[in-house]
Amino acid sequence: GAVVSQHPSRVICKSGTSVKIECRSLDFQATTMFWYRQFPKKSLMLMATSNEGSKATYEQGVEKDKFLINHASLTLSTLTVTSAHPEDSSFYICSAQGRPGDTQYFGPGTRLTVL
Amino acid sequence: AQKVTQAQTEISVVEKEDVTLDCVYETRDTTYYLFWYKQPPSGELVFLIRRNSFDEQNEISGRYSWNFQKSTSSFNFTITASQVVDSAVYFCALSEALNFNKFYFGSGTKLNVKP
Numbered sequence: 001g002a003v004v005s006q007h008p009s010r011v012i013c014k015s016g017t018s019v020k021i022e023c024r025s026l027d028f029q030a031t032t033m034f035w036y037r038q039f040p041k042k043s044l045m046l047m048a049t050s051n052e053g054s055k056a057t058y059e060q061g062v063e064k065d066k067f068l069i070n071h072a073s074l075t076l077s078t079l080t081v082t083s084a085h086p087e088d089s090s091f092y093i094c095s096a097q098g099r100p101g102d103t104q105y106f107g108p109g110t111r112l113t114v115l
Numbered sequence: 116a117q118k119v120t121q122a123q124t125e126i127s128v129v130e131k132e133d134v135t136l137d138c139v140y141e142t143r144d145t146t147y148y149l150f151w152y153k154q155p156p157s158g159e160l161v162f163l164i165r166r167n168s169f170d171e172q173n174e175i176s177g178r179y180s181w182n183f184q185k186s187t188s189s190f191n192f193t194i195t196a197s198q199v200v201d202s203a204v205y206f207c208a209l210s211e212a213l214n215f216n217k218f219y220f221g222s223g224t225k226l227n228v229k230p
Binding site: 002034041042043044046049091093095097100101103105106107108109 | 150157158161162210215217220221
């Protein structure tokens with residue numbers, strides 16, 4: 001149990017385009033989903049927390065207009081990187097949590113490369 | 116100040132050796148959770164253990180064991196008889212009662228197990 005998927009696993013895009021990444025909890029309902037960013041050989045940085053049906057809460061320094069998060073259902077959250085630039089290239093990982101305080105289960109990550 | 120410190124950036128051992136990964140945390144909360152996750156080269160974070168602050172019993176799961184010591188604010192992870200498949204980056208994380216949803220990750224320890 002507790003499987004989280006992400007799609008796509010890898011994406012390459014041109015500078016200025018937008019990219020959407022999906023995060024799905026496959027066998028449980030996730031009231032909360034989290035989006036992290038991981039730079040090479042670095043730890044995970046929490047970008048935002050999203051609760052189903054409400055606006056995401058962004059961490060300090062994360063541009064909400066740049067990284068649009070939608071949590072439309074209890075099993076799906078999306079992260080859209082708008083007008084992507086090379087500095088947005090990174091490994092984006094989502095996690096899902098059934099109830100507040102529960103363990104977070106992580107997706108396999110999406111490697112974004114912006115040319 | 117960093118809430119979770121993993122001082123060992125990288126460790127290399129030979130197969131069958133035992134290895135301990137250190138984790139020191141800092142919190143003012145009396146109620147908190149500690150976690151260990153494994154990140155193999157594929158990128159997906161695999162949940163290993165969650166321990167709450169009121170449970171100081173050490174835990175053993177197969178070749179894995181965890182030593183939680185509140186007196187030294189440490190939550191160390193030992194792999195006995197290491198195997199090549201144990202090669203990965205291991206992250207220790209903390210969540211506090213103030214906001215259980217927010218995970219503070221350590222910088223990770225890369226473990227290389229050589230045959």
